[in-house]
Amino acid sequence: MATPLLRKAVPDSESFAERRKSVRDSTALRLLSAERSEEIFPILLEEIVALGFARALVLGADFESGAVRPVAALKYQPSQLQKFHSSLWAGENPLISLWHKGKPAVLSPSAGDREPLYCHPLLYRNRNQCWEAERERRQDCLAVQNFRSPQKLALQEQVCASCGMRAYAAMAVVQVGRRNHNGQLRQLSNLIETANRYLARLFKVEHYYNRMREMDITISQMHAVMQSMADPVILTDSHHRVIMLNKAAERFFKMPEGVTEGGARAVELNNLYFSAALSSMAVSGTESHRDLTLVDVMEGEEVLFEAVCAPTFTSDRVRSGMVTVMRDVTDLRRADQEVRANLQKLRDAEEVVRQDRDRLNLVIENVGDPIVVADEAAKTVLLDPLAKELFGLGDTPRQAALVRNQARLDAYLTAFTFSFADNQNRPLRLYNPASNSEIEYAARSGKIYDARGQVAYTVTVLRDLTAWKKLEQLQMERRMLEVEKFAATGRLAGTIAHEINNPLEAIKNAIYLLPGKLKPPAQPVYDILKSETERVTRIVRQMLGLYRNTDQVGPFDLNSVVEDTLTLFARQLSTATINVEKQLGKLPPIVGSADQFRQVLSNLVVNARDSMAKGGRLAIRTRHVRASDGVHGSVNIVLADTGCGIPVDMLQSVFEPFVSTKGEKGTGLGLWIVKGIVENHSGSIRVRSRPGKGTIFKLAFPIVR
Amino acid sequence: MPKAKKPEVLVVEDEASVLLTYRLLLEEEGYKVVAALSSQEAEGILAKKRFDLVLCDLTLEQNHTGFEVFERVRKRDSKVPCVMLTGYANRETTERAEQAGIRVFFKPIEIEDFLQTLKTILRNSHG
Numbered sequence A: 001m002a003t004p005l006l007r008k009a010v011p012d013s014e015s016f017a018e019r020r021k022s023v024r025d026s027t028a029l030r031l032l033s034a035e036r037s038e039e040i041f042p043i044l045l046e047e048i049v050a051l052g053f054a055r056a057l058v059l060g061a062d063f064e065s066g067a068v069r070p071v072a073a074l075k076y077q078p079s080q081l082q083k084f085h086s087s088l089w090a091g092e093n094p095l096i097s098l099w100h101k102g103k104p105a106v107l108s109p110s111a112g113d114r115e116p117l118y119c120h121p122l123l124y125r126n127r128n129q130c131w132e133a134e135r136e137r138r139q140d141c142l143a144v145q146n147f148r149s150p151q152k153l154a155l156q157e158q159v160c161a162s163c164g165m166r167a168y169a170a171m172a173v174v175q176v177g178r179r180n181h182n183g184q185l186r187q188l189s190n191l192i193e194t195a196n197r198y199l200a201r202l203f204k205v206e207h208y209y210n211r212m213r214e215m216d217i218t219i220s221q222m223h224a225v226m227q228s229m230a231d232p233v234i235l236t237d238s239h240h241r242v243i244m245l246n247k248a249a250e251r252f253f254k255m256p257e258g259v260t261e262g263g264a265r266a267v268e269l270n271n272l273y274f275s276a277a278l279s280s281m282a283v284s285g286t287e288s289h290r291d292l293t294l295v296d297v298m299e300g301e302e303v304l305f306e307a308v309c310a311p312t313f314t315s316d317r318v319r320s321g322m323v324t325v326m327r328d329v330t331d332l333r334r335a336d337q338e339v340r341a342n343l344q345k346l347r348d349a350e351e352v353v354r355q356d357r358d359r360l361n362l363v364i365e366n367v368g369d370p371i372v373v374a375d376e377a378a379k380t381v382l383l384d385p386l387a388k389e390l391f392g393l394g395d396t397p398r399q400a401a402l403v404r405n406q407a408r409l410d411a412y413l414t415a416f417t418f419s420f421a422d423n424q425n426r427p428l429r430l431y432n433p434a435s436n437s438e439i440e441y442a443a444r445s446g447k448i449y450d451a452r453g454q455v456a457y458t459v460t461v462l463r464d465l466t467a468w469k470k471l472e473q474l475q476m477e478r479r480m481l482e483v484e485k486f487a488a489t490g491r492l493a494g495t496i497a498h499e500i501n502n503p504l505e506a507i508k509n510a511i512y513l514l515p516g517k518l519k520p521p522a523q524p525v526y527d528i529l530k531s532e533t534e535r536v537t538r539i540v541r542q543m544l545g546l547y548r549n550t551d552q553v554g555p556f557d558l559n560s561v562v563e564d565t566l567t568l569f570a571r572q573l574s575t576a577t578i579n580v581e582k583q584l585g586k587l588p589p590i591v592g593s594a595d596q597f598r599q600v601l602s603n604l605v606v607n608a609r610d611s612m613a614k615g616g617r618l619a620i621r622t623r624h625v626r627a628s629d630g631v632h633g634s635v636n637i638v639l640a641d642t643g644c645g646i647p648v649d650m651l652q653s654v655f656e657p658f659v660s661t662k663g664e665k666g667t668g669l670g671l672w673i674v675k676g677i678v679e680n681h682s683g684s685i686r687v688r689s690r691p692g693k694g695t696i697f698k699l700a701f702p703i704v705r
Numbered sequence B: 001m002p003k004a005k006k007p008e009v010l011v012v013e014d015e016a017s018v019l020l021t022y023r024l025l026l027e028e029e030g031y032k033v034v035a036a037l038s039s040q041e042a043e044g045i046l047a048k049k050r051f052d053l054v055l056c057d058l059t060l061e062q063n064h065t066g067f068e069v070f071e072r073v074r075k076r077d078s079k080v081p082c083v084m085l086t087g088y089a090n091r092e093t094t095e096r097a098e099q100a101g102i103r104v105f106f107k108p109i110e111i112e113d114f115l116q117t118l119k120t121i122l123r124n125s126h127g
Helices: A004-008 A014-034 A035-050 A078-084 A094-101 A133-134 A142-148 A182-230 A249-252 A259-285 A328-365 A385-391 A400-417 A465-513 A520-546 A558-575 A595-610 A648-653 A670-680 B018-027 B039-048 B067-075 B093-098 B111-125
Strands: A056-061 A068-074 A105-107 A119-122 A169-175 A231-236 A241-243 A288-295 A302-311 A319-329 A373-375 A379-382 A425-433 A437-449 A455-464 A552-558 A577-582 A589-594 A616-625 A635-640 A684-690 A694-702 B008-012 B030-035 B053-057 B080-088 B103-106
Touching: A014 A035, A014 A635, A035 A056, A035 A169, A035 A182, A035 A577, A056 A078, A056 A094, A068 A373, A078 B018, A094 A105, A094 A119, A094 A169, A119 A670, A169 A182, A169 B067, A231 A259, A241 A249, A249 B008, A259 A288, A259 A302, A259 A319, A259 A552, A259 B103, A302 A328, A302 A558, A319 A328, A328 B111, A373 A385, A373 A400, A379 A385, A379 A400, A385 A400, A400 B018, A437 A465, A437 B008, A455 A465, A455 B030, A465 B111, A552 A558, A558 A577, A558 A595, A558 A616, A589 A595, A595 A616, A595 A670, A595 A694, A694 B018, B008 B039, B008 B067, B018 B030, B018 B111, B030 B039, B039 B067, B053 B067, B067 B080, B080 B093, B093 B103, B103 B111
Parallel strands: A577 A616, B008 B030, B008 B053, B053 B080, B080 B103
Antiparallel strands: A056 A068, A056 A169, A105 A119, A119 A169, A231 A241, A231 A319, A288 A302, A302 A319, A373 A379, A373 A455, A425 A437, A437 A455, A552 A589, A616 A635, A635 A694, A684 A694
């Protein structure tokens, strides 16, 4: 673009040297006034024509496509410009080959041309490095390399290794006329070089400008990234002053509008904690992380953060500050704790399962009956040692008995596993592998279901009925013997009692007749006679109670026996200030001798009465305890008193004959008889006592149908 | 107890010493006592005489029982109160006696209770 004012200041009449100088100065000023690189070429062309050349143009090269075309022209007709279109790789074109050499030259007129052309390649070159190379201390800045040795690089390699900038490449083409002398050519060369210097300077500025815009975009992108992060991010300078915060961080470190006093304090505290953490992290190393508890100003809740801190550096490796990213680990820590707790639970559960398994194994090993565990397909998965003896260890037992046993077990298991029954109780005949004889077993099986209600396992316990029956027989015989022994003792006692009874009657009556007929010194002797005779009477009565061979045996209501007995003793008990609490449950009839039960209860009630000399409480409870089969079960009677109790050393022997806690007053036969009657009825009796606290008798009678 | 007429009591017991003590006891209480050592003897007495009260042991000589004596008494006069004394406390005899309206005392007897009961029985039988 022409600047008429400046050109006007150059007078035509000046000397060549002056003119040359003035031309140079004015040209420099014009070029200096150009603010964009595009303005340089028009000014250059105008100045070339002003130097006295007929016409000039500038060829530009596009490195991407390799295309070469005029980018600015002066005094050329558009049709004349057409022939300058070419390609960087058109080696046969003298213009292009000259351009590749990188040095100005005059090109002789070719066919169709009347006058030679002065060609001057223009390439981006600069004395100083670009700032990228400078910052990174590199020696490969393209501008500098081109300045030092322009011919070294091929045109298409004009890309800076430091900043990636593509250099410009152009060529000024000036038509040289006959009138143009050598001095003009030198001036032309200088002019073009000057223009190139200005162009390079503008180009560099424009490069920086572009670079700045790119960085601006990058910065805004980074900013957007930072703001969009859910975790608080804080940029601080080398003095730990906050330069930038993202929105998430503002929540903790920036004072919101209209904040409460508490909120303001929270923000202050957060900042304090943060700078303290930053200082310590800055001291500790290049990159560090630590836990930091901050208060959410909005919610007022404590939030646990893990602050990760990385230092930032300037180009010359000086620490410029820190970037801190904080991760909310409240949930994470909680989850971590939960995971740990769950893991512990799992381990505990595992331990429990292991213990259960060990215990179960121990149980299985010690049951004493063969046990077979089978899976859902009725295939045996576990045999206890006893079962192994019956069915063999491996899959192919050699003994015939084992083979037959296995076949029978398989048949039994298959039938049970695929039946609808939850459990079953069946006889199973198996062979004794040792003797080869048949043994009858009672097989009791149950099913174990999985979570979906499918059969997972079946468990079968085999009971050797032969052995069991033998044992039962033995127990029965032993009991019969006991009963017989007791009955025999009873008969003997009864007989003796009867024989004693009559003389005793005479003695008693005689003693009764004595008073009044005695001299006073005989009184103590009389007293002894009387009390000892009464004692003998009591013993005989108890012994008679033992012998009732004609008692009626049949079903009777135990509760009414209890009521009868209590009625019988009601007066005695109330005189002794003994409170009776009875709790009689609904009972099925029991089979036995009601009279004998009356005796049992009388003896126990009398004992209770005697133990509570200063009064107390006697509780009698009856209860029907149902067995799991719902048919049998037992009738239980409990008598509890608050009396003097039984001394510990006597507790073992209270049921033995002639053992009494009552001294002279007792016969020592009461509980012996009670026990005898109870056992006669297949019942059991147990006693618990604490001296000074009381005594509890528990009686249980099986219900026989 | 009316002085004019002492109640007459027959006591049958096969053991002489026991019989003696009964006799002494009852006489001390103001009864007129006739004693018999066997059922045979009792039968002889009962054939001649009527009593206000008959006391008899259950077991008598040679498998004889008090029930035989009571039957004889009741045959003559069904209203005569009978009291049985026994050392055998079994249900069978007790029930049998109760059915026949015979009062039973178990040996060894509670003397005071026994004497009191006899008085009551006599009072009731005389209306």
